[in-house]
Amino acid sequence: MISRVYRATLFGLYQLCIVAGIAMMPLAIAARQAGITLPIHRLLENVEDAYEASQAEDA
Template identity: 45%
Template sequence: MIHAMHRGVTFVLYQLTLMLGILMMPVALFTRRLGVTLPVNRLVDAAGTAYERASAGAHAQSN
């Protein structure tokens, strides 16, 4: 039960970081022209990795 809830929460957080990345794209493109890069891709990658680990842990426990 706890693992299913953990997986659900990490999925929601992953989706929110994807939405944030999409919404921040114009800002990121503008700041890149100024020579500054925003680490949004690292945030999305970290959230994706956390969700994959949560999913893999749930699959391992169900087998």
């Protein structure tokens, strides 16, 4: 039961990170033109890896 809640929470966090990344796209474009990169991809990769690991444990 706890694993289902954990997996659902990770899935929700993953989806939230995707939405935040899309919403911050204009800011990321402006920052890149200024020579700054935002590390959104790292956050997304970490959450994705955690979600996939939780699915592999249940399989």
